[in-house]
Amino acid sequence: MEAESRTFADAEVNRSLTPEDKIRFLRDMYRIRRFEQTALKAYNAGKMGGFLHLYTGQEAVAVATLSLLGPHDHIVTAYRDHGHALAVGMGMNECMAEFFGKATGCSKGKGGSMHLFAVEKRYWGGHGIVAGQTPLGLGIAYALKYKGIPGCCLCFLGDGAVNQGVYHESLNLASLFSLPVIYIIENNGYSMGTSLARSSAFRQLLAQRAEGYNICWDQASGENIYEVRAKTQAAMERAREESRPTVLEIATYRYYGHSVADANARKYRTPEEIEHYKTYHDPLLLWQKRLVDEGLLTGEQAEAIDLGARAEADAAMKFADESPFPTEADICADVYSEVDEPAGDAPRGTHFFN
Amino acid sequence: MPLITYRKALNDALAEEITRDENVVILGEEVAEYNGAYKVTEGLLARFGPKRIVDTPISExxxxxxxxxxSMLGLRPVVELMFWSFAFxxxxxxxxxxxxxxxxxxxxxxCPLVIRGPANGGTNVGATHSHTPENFLANVPGLKVVAPATAYDAKGLLKAAIRDNDPVMFMENTLLYGEKWEVPEEEYIIPLGVADVKREGSAVSLIAHGRAVLTCLQAADILQAEHGISAEVVDLRSIRPLDEETLLRSVRKTHRAVLVEENKPFCGVDAQIAALLQEKAFDDLDAPIQRLSALDAPAIYSPPLEKIQLPTAPRVVQKALAIC
Known part of the structure; x- marks a missing residue:
């Protein structure tokens, strides 16, 4: 294990990392974790409605994979999207304000926590229907190939999404059309309250199903940033250079329920299981320890990073709290592009039937 | 002016837009090598090649x-559904x-996307292939829905739909593909959201979309010839956005309305039109609004019965006579 871990650290994509890069990964993980803890506090204080699908425990997956994004690469994900949003560089303010349903949110309060978007960062959401985003990632890859742009699309999904028909249709089309899309299965072991064993039929790995579609696949441990980066990089090179898809399964774990509204969060798994992960497999603490061991960071410096993340999250909560809600007139804006930004003639006919 | 088929009008619109804009790509089952299940895309692969005309597996x-x-990244895909029934x-x-x-x-x-294909009954293919989902889709804010009744409208509306920056659901009709209309050779566009008065009249407004417009034109002939009643036929063309002004202008002139569609009655498009007319033209109406839709059952297979499940001209006439 140690030897293998060493190998991943020695992969070219990791050897080129500067100490600053490595510390940034830690900071990004702290930012995601503290942002979500603050969001949970706000949720419990009644500051937001609906669901809140916390990513806590999975942070290394988003931080490691998205650290590899180049200027032509795109991402799309499901509803557990907070980590990916911050990892692509979205601000805590616009995300927290979106949770609060405020006009200053990234989607002007129209999407909520499951639907974060930052198109200028090539982050195409944040999608609420399980596996509904899988053909969107395919389409983004299709457009890249069509336009001759040397990029790829990372499309994230959970282990609960792999049994939806549209995911399989997407795999078939990805291989058939030879598209530069990478499906990253973040396998946290539970599709809502149903364990992997009770929801999916498979031999060894979910990603292995890709073989049936003649798609390369791989697996990685979500607690090892070096491994995730090395394997994601290989998939991205395959996409960019050969225009071939990959399915990459990353083993990970979530500490909280499916969403904060998961009434059975403590019933379908034991507290001991959760404690075990927190103690031995926490990706943030493991990375911090590694950086300390590598002599790149002291404990005091790590604490300062943590405090910085907490302060940033507190400021985001204040920003969201103090921001205005959208107005009633905003309800019917951003529905039709033709109405929002008429090109030439004024839009004809009635678009809204209020 | 040349007479061309509804099918050829669609084919011409596709070819013109593929030529005009490099981001237009045609995708669907059998659209390329097979030349289209209903031949709407016939010859396009030979003219434009496999990058622009793309066969897909059966995987809607x-x-x-x-x-x-x-489309989110700026392509303008035109997706063919072999039948709109497959949209489900x-x-x-x-x-x-x-x-x-x-x-x-x-x-x-x-999302500058067009999804197009036939959405009609009347072809002996049973309930699963005979759905008319324009009402379902028009119920979704964010989508646009059009249903051309003639070759002229089909061409002009399809070109507008492809250039539109919003997703447009484009509903055709297999029974019309082989019918011919006059279509000018020079380029024209029919904007979405503009209805068309297909026949001027003074005593009653027959309001319809898609093939039901043609049924109404036949009914208008009968009303004039056999009953001396002057019927106006209004074609919605675009269901969402909807040209309310043209509908209201017609009803304010004739004071009577018969709404005809091949859709099912419950929450059909005409339920929305009826609500609109009673709200905005109540004082102009001299009689209750009449509706005629497909008979309210799944599409029957049996060929002679299927014909009468859809609105017929004599039944439109009966509805009109009931209020004239």
Whole structure:
């Protein structure tokens, strides 16, 4: 294990990392974790409605994979999207304000926590229907190939999404059309309250199903940033250079329920299981320890990073709290592009039937 | 002016837009090498090659969703559904992704996408292949829905739909593909949201969309010839956006309305039109609004019965006579 871990650290994509890069990964993980803890506090204080699908425990997956994004690469994900949003560089303010349903949110309060978007960062959401985003990632890859742009699309999904028909249709089309899309299965072991064993039929790995579609696949441990980066990089090179898809399964774990509204969060798994992960497999603490061991960071410096993340999250909560809600007139804006930004003639006919 | 078929008008519109805009790509089952299940895309592969005309497997949720994703990045996919009945297996992609992604992103995303194909009964293919989902789709804010009744309208509306920056659901009719109309050779566009008075009249407004417009034109002939009643025929053309002004102008002139559609009656398009007329033209109406839709059962297979399940000209006449 140690030897293998060493190998991943020695992969070219990791050897080129500067100490600053490595510390940034830690900071990004702290930012995601503290942002979500603050969001949970706000949720419990009644500051937001609906669901809140916390990513806590999975942070290394988003931080490691998205650290590899180049200027032509795109991402799309499901509803557990907070980590990916911050990892692509979205601000805590616009995300927290979106949770609060405020006009200053990234989607002007129209999407909520499951639907974060930052198109200028090539982050195409944040999608609420399980596996509904899988053909969107395919389409983004299709457009890249069509336009001759040397990029790829990372499309994230959970282990609960792999049994939806549209995911399989997407795999078939990805291989058939030879598209530069990478499906990253973040396998946290539970599709809502149903364990992997009770929801999916498979031999060894979910990603292995890709073989049936003649798609390369791989697996990685979500607690090892070096491994995730090395394997994601290989998939991205395959996409960019050969225009071939990959399915990459990353083993990970979530500490909280499916969403904060998961009434059975403590019933379908034991507290001991959760404690075990927190103690031995926490990706943030493991990375911090590694950086300390590598002599790149002291404990005091790590604490300062943590405090910085907490302060940033507190400021985001204040920003969201103090921001205005959208107005009633905003309800019917951003529905039709033709109405929002008429090109030439004024839009004809009635678009809204209020 | 040359007479061309509805099918050829669509084919010409596709060819012109593929030529005009390099981002237009045709996707669907059998659209390329087979030349189209209904030959709407005939000859396009030979003219434009496999990058622009793309055969897909039978996988509607997959390729419709793929087209939504591609449109977000600026392509203008025109997706053919062999039948609009097959849209139900892609409904999540159409409603949640094409219909909602702009809104949920706070207006960051545009989906310049067209989904087109036949949406009609009357061809002896049973209930599963005879659906008319224009009412379902027009119920989704974010989607646009059009249903051309003639070759002229089909061409002009399809060109407008392809240039539109919002997702447009384009409903054709297999029974019209072989019918001919006059279509000018020079380029023209018919904007969405503009209805068309297909026949001027003074005593009653027959309001319809799609093939029901032609049924109404026949009924108007009968009303004039046999009953001396002057009927006006108004073609919605575009269901959402809807040209309310043209409808209201007609009803304010004739004071009577018969709404005809091949859709089913419950929450059909005409339920919306009826609500509109009673709200905005109540004082102009001299009689209750009449509705004639497909008879309210799944599409029957039996050929002679299927013909009478859809609105017929004599039944339109009966509805008109009831209020004239």
């Amino acid at each position: 949720a997959g390729f419709v969703g793929m087209a939504v994703g591609a 297996v892609a409904f999540d992609q159409i409603v949640n992704n094409a219909g909602c992604v702009r809104y949920m992103s706070g207006g960051q995303i545009r």
